[in-house]
Structure formats: C-alpha cells, structure tokens
Amino acid sequence: xxxxxxxxxxxxxxxxxxxxxxxxxxxxxxxxxxxxxxxxxxxxxxxxxxxxxxxxxxxxxxxxxxxxxxxxxxxxxxxxxxxxxxxxxxxxxxxxxxxxxxxxxxxxxxxxxxxxxxxxxxxxxxxxxxxxxxxxxxxxxxxxxxxxxxxxxxxxxxxxxxxxxxxxxxxxxxxxxxxxxxxxxxxxxxxxx
Numbered sequence: 001x002x003x004x005x006x007x008x009x010x011x012x013x014x015x016x017x018x019x020x021x022x023x024x025x026x027x028x029x030x031x032x033x034x035x036x037x038x039x040x041x042x043x044x045x046x047x048x049x050x051x052x053x054x055x056x057x058x059x060x061x062x063x064x065x066x067x068x069x070x071x072x073x074x075x076x077x078x079x080x081x082x083x084x085x086x087x088x089x090x091x092x093x094x095x096x097x098x099x100x101x102x103x104x105x106x107x108x109x110x111x112x113x114x115x116x117x118x119x120x121x122x123x124x125x126x127x128x129x130x131x132x133x134x135x136x137x138x139x140x141x142x143x144x145x146x147x148x149x150x151x152x153x154x155x156x157x158x159x160x161x162x163x164x165x166x167x168x169x170x171x172x173x174x175x176x177x178x179x180x181x182x183x184x185x186x187x188x189x190x191x192x193x
Contacts, residue, residue: 028054034190038155042182044068058082062089064106071097073123075106085113095125102127115140117148136160150174154181168192 029052036046046068054060058081065074077091091106108121120135130153138148144164151157156176164170172188 030054030060030192032190032192034188037187038183038185039187040182040184044070044183052079054081060089062091064091071095073104073106075104075123077106079108086111095123095129097129100128102129117146138162144170150186151179152186155183155186156180 031051032049034048036048038044038046046066048064048066050062050064052060052062060079060081061076062079063074063076066072073093073095075091075093077089079087079089081087087110089108091104091108093104093106095102095104103126105124105126106121108119110120111118116137116139118135118137121133123132125131132153134152136148136150138146138160141147144166146160146162146164148160148162149157150160150172155174156179158175158177160172160174162170162172168191170190170192172186172190174186174188175184176186
C-alpha cells in the first residue's frame with residue numbers, strides 16, 4: 001500500500017468519530033489534516049497538518065507541517081484572533097529542500113465571516129530559496145459550499161470550489177489559469193476537527 005492510499009484510509013477511518021464531537025461547547029483545540037493531489041505534468045502528492053490551542057482572549061499556540069516527495073517544513077508560532085474575524089500569526093521553523101535544511105519564518109493572516117473566508121500565508125527561507133506563498137478568497141454559496149480563487153507558488157492562480165460533505169470533511173478543487181506551473185488541477189481532501 002502506498003503512502004497516498006494509507007493516508008486516505010486514515011482520514012476515512014476518522015470520519016465516524018466526528019459524529020461524536022460535542023458541537024454545543026466551543027473547544028479551545030482545532031486541527032486540520034489535508035491531503036493534496038496535484039495533477040498534470042508535474043504531478044505530486046502532499047500532506048499537510050495544522051493544530052492549535054486557543055485561550056479565551058483569542059491567542060493561540062499553533063504547529064504546522066507539510067511534506068511532499070521533495071520538500072518538507074515544520075513551523076510553530078502564535079496567532080491572535082480578533083472579534084472582527086481577522087487572525088494574524090507569526091511562526092518559525094525548519095524546511096528541507098534541494099538537499100539542505102533552511103530556517104523558516106512563516107507569517108499568515110486570515111479572515112472568517114458568515115459569508116467570506118480569506119487566507120494568505122508565506123514562508124521565507126534563510127540561506128536560499130524563493131519565498132513560498134499560498135492563499136485563497138472564497139464566498140459561501142450554501143451552508144457548506146464555497147466558490148472563490150486559490151493561488152500558490154509554483155501552481156498558479158485560478159478558480160476554486162470547496163464542497164463540504166459534513167461539518168468535518170471538505171473536498172476542494174482548484175484550476176490555475178494565471179501564472180501556471182507544471183500541474184493543471186489541485187484536488188484536496190480536508191478533515192477538520
């Protein structure tokens with residue numbers, strides 16, 4: 001069994017447990033596991049994880065990790081969420097690519113409302129490597145479905161659709177139309193808990 005299949009099975013096995021989550025009480029914990037499948041000439045598979053714990057004042061401690069066949073990064077930091085829906089964050093960590101380890105600075109900003117979601121993140125590498133950017137702007141079109149724009153360094157920028165299967169699982173698809181890289185479609189399975 002390859003890594004891609006094993007991770008997909010793991011997410012599918014966790015689905016029944018989300019039915020037992022207590023939706024009435026706001027938890028200080030938040031987590032997300034995402035599996036990304038990039039299709040096209042430069043096809044590859046990537047895994048991403050994010051965990052945070054937030055206090056009553058909107059300050060959170062978070063850790064994030066990303067891995068594909070040629071690159072990995074691990075960062076940790078602090079974020080602050082404001083009543084307006086905006087969150088600002090700064091983290092630091094390590095990345096490995098081109099056979100070398102690099103120190104990483106990882107800022108990000110996000111916004112969430114009943115109608116709109118926005119996120120822009122970056123990674124800056126000490127000692128070499130071009131900065132990496134990722135972001136989206138999406139509008140809710142139904143209770144769990146969104147339409148918008150997604151962009152990522154090396155992938156490009158283009159329309160994106162998010163289909164929420166339930167409160168914990170979503171499927172996202174994005175197609176680059178500007179600044180295209182070697183891949184033509186990004187399909188992601190996202191599990192949030």
